[in-house]
Amino acid sequence: MSELDLRHLRIFVALCAARNVTRAAEAVGLSQSSVSVVLAQLREHYEDPLFVRTAQGMQPTPRAKLIEPVLRQALQLLDQSLVRPAEFNPAEITRSFRICMTDVGQMTLLPRLLPKIQRLAPNVKIEIANLSFETARQLESGEADLAAGFTAQINAGFYQQKLFDEGFVCIASSNHPRIGKRMTLAQLQQERHVNILLSATSHAIVDKFLERKGVQRVFALKVPSFLGLGQVVAGSSLVAIVPLRLGAIFAAEKGVKVVSLPVRFPSYAVTQYWHDRYHRDPGNAWLRAQIYETAVNLPLDAAVSEIGGRVRARATGS
Numbered sequence: 504m505s506e507l508d509l510r511h512l513r514i515f516v517a518l519c520a521a522r523n524v525t526r527a528a529e530a531v532g533l534s535q536s537s538v539s540v541v542l543a544q545l546r547e548h549y550e551d552p553l554f555v556r557t558a559q560g561m562q563p564t565p566r567a568k569l570i571e572p573v574l575r576q577a578l579q580l581l582d583q584s585l586v587r588p589a590e591f592n593p594a595e596i597t598r599s600f601r602i603c604m605t606d607v608g609q610m611t612l613l614p615r616l617l618p619k620i621q622r623l624a625p626n627v628k629i630e631i632a633n634l635s636f637e638t639a640r641q642l643e644s645g646e647a648d649l650a651a652g653f654t655a656q657i658n659a660g661f662y663q664q665k666l667f668d669e670g671f672v673c674i675a676s677s678n679h680p681r682i683g684k685r686m687t688l689a690q691l692q693q694e695r696h697v698n699i700l701l702s703a704t705s706h707a708i709v710d711k712f713l714e715r716k717g718v719q720r721v722f723a724l725k726v727p728s729f730l731g732l733g734q735v736v737a738g739s740s741l742v743a744i745v746p747l748r749l750g751a752i753f754a755a756e757k758g759v760k761v762v763s764l765p766v767r768f769p770s771y772a773v774t775q776y777w778h779d780r781y782h783r784d785p786g787n788a789w790l791r792a793q794i795y796e797t798a799v800n801l802p803l804d805a806a807v808s809e810i811g812g813r814v815r816a817r818a819t820g821s
Contacts, residue, residue, distance in 0.1 A: 507548060507785040517569045518554060519538045522561045569728045591785035593624035600790055601630045603638045605652035606701070606729045608773075609749045612651065616797045623793070642778045648787055649795060650776040655707075663742050665789065666798035668770045671709060671760040672750040674733070676741045682742065686797070695723035697735060697743040700796070708743050712768055733759050748801055773798065 517527040518538075518581055528538040544555055549560065551566040563571065604613065609631060620627055621642060631643070634652045642661060651666070661694045673691075674757055682690060693819035697705055699706055713720065729749060737758030744764070745753065753759045781787040 507545070510546060511541055511548075512811060513577055514536075514538055514554075515545055515567075516571070516575050516578060518561070518574075519543065519563060519567065520556070522563075524561070524679070538767045540750075549634050552724060571798055584797060593627070593789055595626075596624060597626040597785055599628040599630060600648045600786070601632060601641075601646065602790075603632045603634045603641065605634045605648050605649040605654075607749045608634075608652050610729065610752055611792070611801060612798055615801065616794060619793055619797060620790075624789075642776060643780075645778075645780065649790060649794065651773070651798075653771050653773055657776045661778055662782055663774050664795060665774060666773045666795060667801070669773050670747045670762065670770045671744050671768045672747050673742055673744050674736050674753050674759055675762050676737050676740065677758050677760045679740060679742075679760075679820075681740075682759075682762055686742075686765055691765055692719055693721070694742050695740065696720045697732065697741050698722040698725045699729060699732070699743065699745075700725055700727050704784055708769065708771055714764075716766060751802070762776050804815065 513531055513653065514527065516535070517530045518524070521527040521530060522544070524538050525535050528535045531538070542554070549566060549570070551568040552562040552564055554563055556562075562601070596652055613631065620629060632638075632647060634650055636656050638647065638650045638654065639657045639661070642650060642657070653669070655785075668688040673686055675686075682694065686694075701707075724735070726735070729745065732743055732745070733756040735741065739758065742762070750761045755762045774789060776797075777787060777791065
């Protein structure tokens, strides 16, 4: 006999415990003759009697004593794997999640997401990584649990859920000498801009759209991210085009105002992504739900509510 199945293992462990064929048969719910047949097959497989009759009943051979703890542990592990998981309770889990996000997500979504997670799941730890060209591979390999933002690098083969539609606004110093609430097309081309050098994110939409329109900007400063951009704009005459909800964050800072743009940029969808390997994982599903609920309820500051309404109207086609 070349292979053993689960029935063989259970009968062997029952024989070790009962030291009697009849009692072992009762324990596994089989007839005595069936257990005897399996015992013969076990003896053939291991090339050992396994159990021998003595004055004290059936006793295991040294070979049987050697393999008993191994097979007993294997059955215990198998039985554990077959148990249906208990109902998911975030308050009781201890786990780390890795989320890939854009700078915008880290500045707008994350500050509102973390308090919720800490309240509902105090033993959960969150690690944030930048959304990049590597994100799809990280989701596939399990290095990342979720990704959130806008990217053209995550394509077919991943689950996607739209969080909201986003647009663009311009930010400028509250005391800018030439720009009021609205920017003209001439000002868009004449004012000095901050160039945010981001790849695989929504900011590429701005450059491509203006290029198609034949609109050229004057760049006086290049920065690798949005971090600190509010302070830069507040302390200079530079302007910058930013996502709407990020504009709301900057507008809440001292010395920054939101300016309506003279051109209608296309809106884009902010989405969360995950791989099929975690689609049915209760922890991942719970985290996705928290991100979605937080994202769709992101507030817009009163200073940009009017502009935000026009952007959202264009995004929804109303």
